[in-house]
Amino acid sequence: MSSKLVRSSVAIAALALCAALSPTGSRAGTTIVIGLQQEPTSLDPTADATASIDGMLTQNLFESLTTVNEAGEVLPQLAESWTVSEDGLTYTFDLVDGATFHDGTGFDAEDVKFSFDRAMAEDSVNPSKGLFKPIESVTVVDAGTVEIKLKQKDAFFLFNMAQGDVSIVAPESVEANNANPVGTGPFKYDSWTRGDKLVLVKNPDHRDAGSVALERVEFKFISDAAAASAALLAGEIDAFPGFPAPELLPQFEADPRFKVVTGSTEGEVILAMNNSKAPFNDIRVRQAVSHAIDRGEIIDGAMYGQAVPIGSFYPPHGPAYVDLTGTYPHDTAKAKALFEEAGVAGTTMTLRVPPFPYATRSAEIIQAQLAEAGIDAKVENVEWGFWIDEIYKKLNYDMTIIAHTSPNDMGNFARGPKYFYGYDDAGYTDLWNRISAEADDAARNALLAEAQKYLADQAVHGFLFQLPQLGVYKTGVEGFWDSRAVLFQPLAGVSVN
Amino acid sequence: MGYFLFRRTISFVLTLLAVSVVVFAVMNILPGDPALSILGLDATEDALAALREELGLNEPVLSRYLAWIAGAVQGDFGISQSFRVPVSELIAERLPLTVSLAISGMVVTVILAVALGVAAAANHGRAGDWGVMFLSQLGIAVPAFWLSILLVLLFAVKLRWLPPGGFPGWSEPAAAVRSLILPTVALALVQSAVLARVTRSSALEVMRLDYIRTARAMGFSRRRVLWRHVLPNALIPIVTIVGLQFAALVTGTIVIENVFYLPGLGRLIFQSIANRDLPTVQALVMLFAAIVVTANFIVDLLYLAIDPRLKTRS
Numbered sequence: 001m002s003s004k005l006v007r008s009s010v011a012i013a014a015l016a017l018c019a020a021l022s023p024t025g026s027r028a029g030t031t032i033v034i035g036l037q038q039e040p041t042s043l044d045p046t047a048d049a050t051a052s053i054d055g056m057l058t059q060n061l062f063e064s065l066t067t068v069n070e071a072g073e074v075l076p077q078l079a080e081s082w083t084v085s086e087d088g089l090t091y092t093f094d095l096v097d098g099a100t101f102h103d104g105t106g107f108d109a110e111d112v113k114f115s116f117d118r119a120m121a122e123d124s125v126n127p128s129k130g131l132f133k134p135i136e137s138v139t140v141v142d143a144g145t146v147e148i149k150l151k152q153k154d155a156f157f158l159f160n161m162a163q164g165d166v167s168i169v170a171p172e173s174v175e176a177n178n179a180n181p182v183g184t185g186p187f188k189y190d191s192w193t194r195g196d197k198l199v200l201v202k203n204p205d206h207r208d209a210g211s212v213a214l215e216r217v218e219f220k221f222i223s224d225a226a227a228a229s230a231a232l233l234a235g236e237i238d239a240f241p242g243f244p245a246p247e248l249l250p251q252f253e254a255d256p257r258f259k260v261v262t263g264s265t266e267g268e269v270i271l272a273m274n275n276s277k278a279p280f281n282d283i284r285v286r287q288a289v290s291h292a293i294d295r296g297e298i299i300d301g302a303m304y305g306q307a308v309p310i311g312s313f314y315p316p317h318g319p320a321y322v323d324l325t326g327t328y329p330h331d332t333a334k335a336k337a338l339f340e341e342a343g344v345a346g347t348t349m350t351l352r353v354p355p356f357p358y359a360t361r362s363a364e365i366i367q368a369q370l371a372e373a374g375i376d377a378k379v380e381n382v383e384w385g386f387w388i389d390e391i392y393k394k395l396n397y398d399m400t401i402i403a404h405t406s407p408n409d410m411g412n413f414a415r416g417p418k419y420f421y422g423y424d425d426a427g428y429t430d431l432w433n434r435i436s437a438e439a440d441d442a443a444r445n446a447l448l449a450e451a452q453k454y455l456a457d458q459a460v461h462g463f464l465f466q467l468p469q470l471g472v473y474k475t476g477v478e479g480f481w482d483s484r485a486v487l488f489q490p491l492a493g494v495s496v497n
Numbered sequence: 498m499g500y501f502l503f504r505r506t507i508s509f510v511l512t513l514l515a516v517s518v519v520v521f522a523v524m525n526i527l528p529g530d531p532a533l534s535i536l537g538l539d540a541t542e543d544a545l546a547a548l549r550e551e552l553g554l555n556e557p558v559l560s561r562y563l564a565w566i567a568g569a570v571q572g573d574f575g576i577s578q579s580f581r582v583p584v585s586e587l588i589a590e591r592l593p594l595t596v597s598l599a600i601s602g603m604v605v606t607v608i609l610a611v612a613l614g615v616a617a618a619a620n621h622g623r624a625g626d627w628g629v630m631f632l633s634q635l636g637i638a639v640p641a642f643w644l645s646i647l648l649v650l651l652f653a654v655k656l657r658w659l660p661p662g663g664f665p666g667w668s669e670p671a672a673a674v675r676s677l678i679l680p681t682v683a684l685a686l687v688q689s690a691v692l693a694r695v696t697r698s699s700a701l702e703v704m705r706l707d708y709i710r711t712a713r714a715m716g717f718s719r720r721r722v723l724w725r726h727v728l729p730n731a732l733i734p735i736v737t738i739v740g741l742q743f744a745a746l747v748t749g750t751i752v753i754e755n756v757f758y759l760p761g762l763g764r765l766i767f768q769s770i771a772n773r774d775l776p777t778v779q780a781l782v783m784l785f786a787a788i789v790v791t792a793n794f795i796v797d798l799l800y801l802a803i804d805p806r807l808k809t810r811s
Contacts, residue, residue: 041535041577041580041772042535042579049536049537049538049539049540050537123550125551127544129540130539130541193590194587195590195765221758222758223758224756224758233661234660235657236662385529385773389528389530
């Protein structure tokens with residue numbers, strides 16, 4: 001009789017289940033659901049560095065003076081055009097007509113000045129305050145014209161002006177942007193269910209509204225890779241532009257419902273060595289580590305083959321790229337000899353690894369490769385807050401693995417001995433200053449090539465691979481960039497067919 | 498009874514006070530910097546300094562703690578350092594989901610476990626008993642997150658009966674219920690495996706007692722004896738375990754909410770610890786502690802209801 005009870009309760013449960021079932025409604029072609037791994041805690045790109053804020057809102061909800069295309073070329077946005085003075089220090093921006101903020105307030109030169117002054121103020125908490133450093137002053141010429149004077153020439157100035165940190169905001173709405181963002185872009189804020197999703201809708205008043213295909217964009221936050229994969233397979237998500245797990249890609253490649261795209265990001269993954277302390281202040285030790293690592297094996301094991309090796313600190317898709325992976329080729333015997341010569345053979349080094357799959361997986365392989373070369377590397381998996389405090393702030397480490405995801409970040413090596421590389425080289429700093437001030441593209445690219453070679457020769461770090469942009473899309477989703485030269489992804493050109 | 502309640506209230510307050518001190522201390526000892534978490538690795542020193550000032554991180558630890566306590570006793574849990582909205586607002590948004598999940602998980606656990614446990618005891622030594630024992634062994638061995646993934650692959654990806662995750666909110670009741678089915682099952686299966694075993698052994702123990710044999714000898718049906726005489730007397734250990742399991746269920750939602758990407762308190766505490774968001778972590782841990790202490794208190798009250806001997810003694 002009690003087994004009867006069990007049976008009947010199972011039957012009731014099954015009935016309830018069936019009753020609750022309803023067919024999944026098909027979405028119109030004007031709505032897209034985009035999966036994201038990282039959920040931000042604020043929606044203001046000018047006050048929070050979380051990359052997913054830029055991924056969702058920069059150049060979609062907010063706009064900047066300029067924008068950047070997939071190739072990394074600078075294009076006009078809120079500035080229709082600009083002129084640069086003879087000495088390269090004064091930029092005059094001609095602003096677009098007819099742009100308005102989503103709350104109805106107008107956009108003019110005063111908003112540009114306000115945004116810059118706010119970011120440059122002493123109490124500003126802009127996460128990329130460094131971008132504003134070269135700026136001397138911002139002046140309103142008239143309602144449609146802004147003049148920006150620089151202290152020194154800046155080759156990256158127009159490119160930097162496209163970033164989310166330089167979004168143009170309005171004094172009327174800026175205080176509430178962390179939870180209710182107001183910009184001038186082709187999409188406006190609809191709702192944010194924290195922990196679940198962020199919804200944007202098309203801004204019908206945008207000057208280019210006619211060319212925007214999507215009416216509604218839903219960003220769904222799924223941090224777990226297996227759950228992300230299930231959501232795609234179940235048809236809940238149309239696009240996952242930054243798919244977190246390369247090992248799960250084959251099932252999507254084999255499925256005609258999906259398209260898998262492997263592109264590149266600005267993220268250089270390095271085996272960072274603490275140049276400020278022994279034994280890594282000895283170039284022979286750094287060279288030995290470089291010889292000991294086998295990039296092919298690391299990419300196969302940690303990234304399932306989905307990454308491009310790098311020999312220096314510059315992305316392979318960039319215009320100035322030089323292939324330097326052969327500078328210190330994989331050679332265990334040579335590594336061994338160099339370790340012995342430097343007197344560190346047989347010693348123990350620690351490898352403190354932050355909690356990112358690319359890092360933890362690479363660490364195990366590098367540990368084995370160093371062991372072959374006669375070094376006992378102790379792998380310590382640390383939590384992100386710990387990494388920031390101990391490694392980044394206090395330089396308390398031997399080696400670590402980290403991806404640097406900002407564009408044009410070779411300047412990191414000129415940040416002096418307090419930066420966590422512990423690298424201090426007047427020759428390189430001088431080279432970087434020349435790069436920053438060189439406005440001519442060809443000349444700058446030549447200098448960038450020189451800088452890549454400089455860092456590779458110095459074996460400052462073990463340069464591993466470029467972090468790939470792994471995208472999984474439903475067939476019919478068009479317009480996503482394969483590679484990202486910046487942190488944002490404009491959705492104005494995206495369509496679902 | 499009055500003295501009992503008074504003593505309980507005092508220990509409740511002291512427990513929460515101790516928890517708040519521990520959380521505050523641990524969060525301050527933990528390496529990490531909320532300002533750097535928010536502004537990222539490219540932040541300049543002056544921007545970090547400005548943010549630390551804004552978040553009040555430059556105040557001495559003790560005065561920050563006292564200010565926090567002063568606010569908390571007035572029901573003000575402060576502003577989240579990472580979300581920049583009142584902590585109470587964050588919790589209010591997410592509480593309904595986590596509470597729904599914990600309660601549905603508990604209900605399914607108890608129903609499933611008691612039915613299976615009593616059935617196993619009634620069929621002691623026979624195939625039904627062995628079946629329940631085997632299944633519960635399996636249930637205990639399977640980690641909840643792995644079971645969740647299997648459930649999703651079968652019911653959401655393969656059969657397409659249920660959504661693979663997410664929560665549409667209680668404004669759409671049908672969709673909300675649908676989205677809670679798999680997480681509830683994932684939570685309840687593991688817990689009910691434990692509870693079914695406890696129910697079975699507790700029922701078996703009671704069934705061996707003389708008065709049960711007497712009841713049967715007097716002609717009461719097996720069914721009546723089982724439900725009216727065995728189960729009520731077997732309840733004490735069951736209620737004890739249920740009380741402990743409720744705490745486990747609430748914390749178990751942390752894992753389940755991640756796998757089913759549900760916007761509940763579990764995900765919030767995960768994110769807040771990573772961001773070193775002290776006010777949010779503090780309030781959440783206090784809330785979890787309060788839930789656990791309350792669950793224990795309810796268990797104590799239930800003992801009084803179940804076991805009349807306790808009442809006469811007090």
